[in-house]
Amino acid sequence: MTNKLRIALDVMGGDHGAAVVLPAAELSLARHPDLSFQLVGDRAVIEPLLEQLPRLKTAAQVVHTDVAIRMDDKPSQALRRGRWKSSMWLTLEAVKKGDADAAVSAGNTGALMAMARFGLKMLEGIERPALAALWPTLRGESIVLDVGASIGADEHHLVNLAAMGSAMARVLFDLERPTVGLLNIGVEEVKGLEAVREAGRILRDGHFAHLDYHGFVEGDDIGKGTVDVVVTEGFAGNIALKTAEGTARQLAQYLRAAMNRTWRARIGYLLARKALATLREKMDPRRANGGVFLGLNGIVIKSHGAADVEGYAAAIDMGYDMVRYDLLAKIGESLARDREAKTNARLASGAAS
Amino acid sequence: MTNKLRIALDVMGGDHGAAVVLPAAELSLARHPDLSFQLVGDRAVIEPLLEQLPRLKTAAQVVHTDVAIRMDDKPSQALRRGRWKSSMWLTLEAVKKGDADAAVSAGNTGALMAMARFGLKMLEGIERPALAALWPTLRGESIVLDVGASIGADEHHLVNLAAMGSAMARVLFDLERPTVGLLNIGVEEVKGLEAVREAGRILRDGHFAHLDYHGFVEGDDIGKGTVDVVVTEGFAGNIALKTAEGTARQLAQYLRAAMNRTWRARIGYLLARKALATLREKMDPRRANGGVFLGLNGIVIKSHGAADVEGYAAAIDMGYDMVRYDLLAKIGESLARDREAKTNARLASGAAS
Numbered sequence: 001m002t003n004k005l006r007i008a009l010d011v012m013g014g015d016h017g018a019a020v021v022l023p024a025a026e027l028s029l030a031r032h033p034d035l036s037f038q039l040v041g042d043r044a045v046i047e048p049l050l051e052q053l054p055r056l057k058t059a060a061q062v063v064h065t066d067v068a069i070r071m072d073d074k075p076s077q078a079l080r081r082g083r084w085k086s087s088m089w090l091t092l093e094a095v096k097k098g099d100a101d102a103a104v105s106a107g108n109t110g111a112l113m114a115m116a117r118f119g120l121k122m123l124e125g126i127e128r129p130a131l132a133a134l135w136p137t138l139r140g141e142s143i144v145l146d147v148g149a150s151i152g153a154d155e156h157h158l159v160n161l162a163a164m165g166s167a168m169a170r171v172l173f174d175l176e177r178p179t180v181g182l183l184n185i186g187v188e189e190v191k192g193l194e195a196v197r198e199a200g201r202i203l204r205d206g207h208f209a210h211l212d213y214h215g216f217v218e219g220d221d222i223g224k225g226t227v228d229v230v231v232t233e234g235f236a237g238n239i240a241l242k243t244a245e246g247t248a249r250q251l252a253q254y255l256r257a258a259m260n261r262t263w264r265a266r267i268g269y270l271l272a273r274k275a276l277a278t279l280r281e282k283m284d285p286r287r288a289n290g291g292v293f294l295g296l297n298g299i300v301i302k303s304h305g306a307a308d309v310e311g312y313a314a315a316i317d318m319g320y321d322m323v324r325y326d327l328l329a330k331i332g333e334s335l336a337r338d339r340e341a342k343t344n345a346r347l348a349s350g351a352a353s
Numbered sequence: 354m355t356n357k358l359r360i361a362l363d364v365m366g367g368d369h370g371a372a373v374v375l376p377a378a379e380l381s382l383a384r385h386p387d388l389s390f391q392l393v394g395d396r397a398v399i400e401p402l403l404e405q406l407p408r409l410k411t412a413a414q415v416v417h418t419d420v421a422i423r424m425d426d427k428p429s430q431a432l433r434r435g436r437w438k439s440s441m442w443l444t445l446e447a448v449k450k451g452d453a454d455a456a457v458s459a460g461n462t463g464a465l466m467a468m469a470r471f472g473l474k475m476l477e478g479i480e481r482p483a484l485a486a487l488w489p490t491l492r493g494e495s496i497v498l499d500v501g502a503s504i505g506a507d508e509h510h511l512v513n514l515a516a517m518g519s520a521m522a523r524v525l526f527d528l529e530r531p532t533v534g535l536l537n538i539g540v541e542e543v544k545g546l547e548a549v550r551e552a553g554r555i556l557r558d559g560h561f562a563h564l565d566y567h568g569f570v571e572g573d574d575i576g577k578g579t580v581d582v583v584v585t586e587g588f589a590g591n592i593a594l595k596t597a598e599g600t601a602r603q604l605a606q607y608l609r610a611a612m613n614r615t616w617r618a619r620i621g622y623l624l625a626r627k628a629l630a631t632l633r634e635k636m637d638p639r640r641a642n643g644g645v646f647l648g649l650n651g652i653v654i655k656s657h658g659a660a661d662v663e664g665y666a667a668a669i670d671m672g673y674d675m676v677r678y679d680l681l682a683k684i685g686e687s688l689a690r691d692r693e694a695k696t697n698a699r700l701a702s703g704a705a706s
Contacts, residue, residue, distance in 0.1 A: 138603055148538050185501050185591040193504060219595025223603035236589045238538040240596040242572025247600040250491055250576035258628040268625030275611040275618035
């Protein structure tokens, strides 16, 4: 039992609750037999469902509560109503107490972030959590952060995002020194970019051991896979992510319409069906479901509220990888080394001026 | 001659210069025989090319200069080197002096904006220009602004963007009261959104005559066509635009690869070729080439620097529509009415507090 990797699931979070979370856990368990689960939620709902999922039943333990955070609760309401007792809180608490190695929730993002911050506390030197997303690219996958945990960022927060994102890339992509780019816009000499420029200077001059600073990247570099890690503040990052999802859905709909327009196209579709299925899979936003909250004393995965079984299982799988390959230790390592690097950058800047 | 619609072209701007600009003018002229052109650039380059384009030759006048703004000139350098004499400056000056109804340039965005602002001046009540893009959606097309003319925006700038964008939608889409959404992110109670919220309050309470305020929209609403006009500040807007372009190119490449993977898929492709060509056209970023600078005392169209003949012609066509349907008068009308509406909103807020 001690070698099992333990994940706590907020069974009452998300649009579908237990009906999605439990089958997803069963699916992820089939892929990772060394998993065990804490299912946090209403016993009266969970237990009958578990009877249908015998494999999961033997690898899971139910933590009962019937208090759920609603998808439209504001973070402050959620904290007031749900502290100590809601399924979201107890899921995070399992990580805090060391009963679980990671927490997964599809509950509302703002509440999850507020509770995680309050319950788990931040890592040394990090003031605000960030949400990191896995982004499919022409070269494979990249990590983009922050995709909406907080708005605005000074240069120090951006440099911390670079350190945490590159630690995550080391874990997920098995790279020694992931390449990192700062998201920027192409127009020169417009005001308001001081933080991005200054972060670029620190990353360039600091000679960070665990990342390879590439420079600025623009929106279209994300999908190209120009860098392994794209760093930006949360407002622009969230808009980039949602815009890309929207564009993918839009083009998928164009394609469906095109392949259905004429008889020739329909026959063509039948012949190309298999190849197009591969394409559909590539375009499927579920594959990349699961954002990781970074900067916390614990591993917390946020699934899309609307995720289906396949999507939620991908979020669990992501939690699994983060624990298995020791994300927190690697982040700690990066942040410590980067404090040195920042000092170097400061010295270099002092010498230059 | 007086009924002709006159457009000044910065022939030396863009990656390809005259080799693209002149054939594009010829193409646009074929679609709009009531056009006439001022071709601003090096006579030694333009005149030989004009010999190959007899239709354009009769409808164009050459304004000679051999000073070009380089694509990598910073706006301040461009102003220093190019004021009074560069092709970009003289193109804008044609509009200022009333010799042309609109200016089109594929030159560098920052320089064009700085020169336009300096040369043409801003409309009353507008402090900074905005760049508006036409965005293909599932419902047709929407206008998104600002896509990168300036970074950051307070609530008054956002409300002005709404007024100008809706005027542009009235011109382009022939709508009485276009719907307008403010781009935002879904996370509640995060800091930094005060300007967006306050702009929302003004737009909601002000009962603007020329626009129908829809509320907040997220990144994936843009491609859905949820609203006719999406309003955001320039950093997020530029990143959204480039990210969507990147995603479209990424998916087009996936599709090409998928249709080439097996013999069956290749035969399927041949059968579906026509339908897929329609799709390709829909996905073609050239169709929407041409951003409009709004807020200036004059109509200025920015073409992509890399635009080809078809793309540049689309930018000229956009300038044509803006003049033909009287964009500037409609913007003036909107701004005047909206000053009233803002006063209403202020009164409503005073009454409520």
